[in-house]
Amino acid sequence: MITTSLEGAADSTRPPLTGWLAVVAVMLGIFSIVTTEIMPIGLLTPIGASFQISAGTAGWMMTVPGIVAAVAAPLVTVATGRIDRRLMLCALTALLALADLLAAIAPDYWVMLVARVLVGLTIGGFWSIGAGLAVRLVRERAAGTATAVIFAAVPLGSVLGVPAGALIGQFAGWRAAFAVLGVLTVAVLIALVVLLPPLPAVQVTSPAVLRGLLRAGRVRLGLAATFLIVVAHFGAYTYVTPFLEQVTRVDPVLISTILLTYGVAGLAGNFVAGAAIARGLRATFVVGACLVAGATLLLPVAGQWQAGAIGLLVLWGFAYGAVPVCSQTWFADAAPHAREAATVLFTSSFQATISVGALLGGVVVDSISLPAVMVAGAVSAALTALTLWLFGAKPAG
Numbered sequence: 001m002i003t004t005s006l007e008g009a010a011d012s013t014r015p016p017l018t019g020w021l022a023v024v025a026v027m028l029g030i031f032s033i034v035t036t037e038i039m040p041i042g043l044l045t046p047i048g049a050s051f052q053i054s055a056g057t058a059g060w061m062m063t064v065p066g067i068v069a070a071v072a073a074p075l076v077t078v079a080t081g082r083i084d085r086r087l088m089l090c091a092l093t094a095l096l097a098l099a100d101l102l103a104a105i106a107p108d109y110w111v112m113l114v115a116r117v118l119v120g121l122t123i124g125g126f127w128s129i130g131a132g133l134a135v136r137l138v139r140e141r142a143a144g145t146a147t148a149v150i151f152a153a154v155p156l157g158s159v160l161g162v163p164a165g166a167l168i169g170q171f172a173g174w175r176a177a178f179a180v181l182g183v184l185t186v187a188v189l190i191a192l193v194v195l196l197p198p199l200p201a202v203q204v205t206s207p208a209v210l211r212g213l214l215r216a217g218r219v220r221l222g223l224a225a226t227f228l229i230v231v232a233h234f235g236a237y238t239y240v241t242p243f244l245e246q247v248t249r250v251d252p253v254l255i256s257t258i259l260l261t262y263g264v265a266g267l268a269g270n271f272v273a274g275a276a277i278a279r280g281l282r283a284t285f286v287v288g289a290c291l292v293a294g295a296t297l298l299l300p301v302a303g304q305w306q307a308g309a310i311g312l313l314v315l316w317g318f319a320y321g322a323v324p325v326c327s328q329t330w331f332a333d334a335a336p337h338a339r340e341a342a343t344v345l346f347t348s349s350f351q352a353t354i355s356v357g358a359l360l361g362g363v364v365v366d367s368i369s370l371p372a373v374m375v376a377g378a379v380s381a382a383l384t385a386l387t388l389w390l391f392g393a394k395p396a397g
Contacts, residue, residue: 018195019138023146025191026130026137029093030153032185033126035161036100036119037065037354039181042166042259043174044241045252050174051109055242056362061116062238063362066355068120069127073348074210076125085129085199086192092129093189096122100182104175120351127347136199154324155270158317159263166241166256209341218334219345221391226327226346227353228384229289233320234357235364236296236377240313243370247300248309258310262317269321276322277329282392285326289385291319297378300371324350 040047040061048058080088099118106112134146161181168177213219244250244258269288276284295316302308328346335342364373 018197020146021191022137022195022197023134023149025188025195026089026133027150027153028188029089029126029192030130030150031156031161032093032096032181032188033119033123034154034157035165036096036181036185037123038062038157038162039165039177041238042162042241042256043169043177044239045245046169046174047112051112053109054366055239056366057109059238059358059362059365060113062234062358063355064113064116065120065123066351066353066358068117069123070348070352070355072121072124073128073344073351074207076121077128077344078207080125080129085133086196088129089126089196090189090192092122092126093185093192096126097182097185097189100178100185104178104182123351124347128344133199137197151325151328152267152270155263155267155321158266159260163256163260163263166259170253170256209338210344213335213338213341213345216334219331219342221387222327222330222334223345223349225285225289225330225384225388225392226349227356228380228387229292229323229327230350230353231357231360232289232292232296232377232380232384233323234354235361235380236374237316237320238358238361239365239370239373242365243299243303243374244309247370248303248306250306250309258313261310262313265314265317266321269318270325271321272318273322273325277326281326281329281333282388284322285330285392286385286388288319288322288326289381289388291315292323293378293381293385295319296374296381299374303371303374 040058044055044058044061047061048055051058076088095118099115099122102115102118103112106115130150134150138146165177165181168180241255241259244255245252250258273284273288295312299309299312299316302312327350328343331342331346335345361373361376364376
């Protein structure tokens, strides 16, 4: 393995408040990215109707960014390894704003997919670069808290971003939702320009580093578990809005409120898992996967009634809130000597699997039914728990 590590730390001459404002700016950048990526989930039906396409075809809006991000994460990290990270984050945020505004005016579905390609490029680059910046923005003793603040953007995207997008889409149209997000992203870009200090590259990761990590058994197990649980979640959750409309018969006006409830549960699950991981990473991961399996398996039956659907979505949201932090921690623990490279693998595998999940879910929805995609998600989540339980007890070399 070949990795050049040039240790970097926060500039001790900068006021602490400035560093924390920079952390918040990075968090808002990730919030914009997460919201942009998953907002089509809450708008799938109106977008599909606008372009006269099926729910499965509309699911490509989730598939395309994931595929592109999976490829972009290693390519962008390696290709821009020596470029100032501040410059890269600002350029990628500008690209995201362009993607949002292009989606808002897309005259045809293929233009929408082009916008989603730009989203994928942003995800792959921003996540790989921004995820480890906390230690360079605040004092060392506060780095852990700053990292938690940055990653809080993931559940917040579900708590605030998706329901807000669905609500705007309900009253002003789905194009307005993307336009508002584009304006927010421009504001985030301004914040990054103003608040981030110069961030020269401190670690250069070569392709050899990534290949070396893939030979580690613990890393491969993390890849398998991430693939199974993310396929389970996004294969089913991408189509939760049509499910609520067609199976549960929920009033469309209430869907944004239900998604908000799901997101709040996810935020709670994120923090509970963060505390539980210290006592047992594998156990926390297994319990989260089992709860996702149970919720999605019961949804086709109990989800025919509104109370049952809401209750199971709360359980689902709480359980899935544990998944990103468990997966990321697994990769970091498996490669403590190459954390940037581990972050690249986490980003790439996670995003690739989002696309696979949405694609496979669309095939099941179009060829079988909406309830069937929930059952398929339950099977994949159960396989996640089984895989971790059988093979995750001891560190693998």
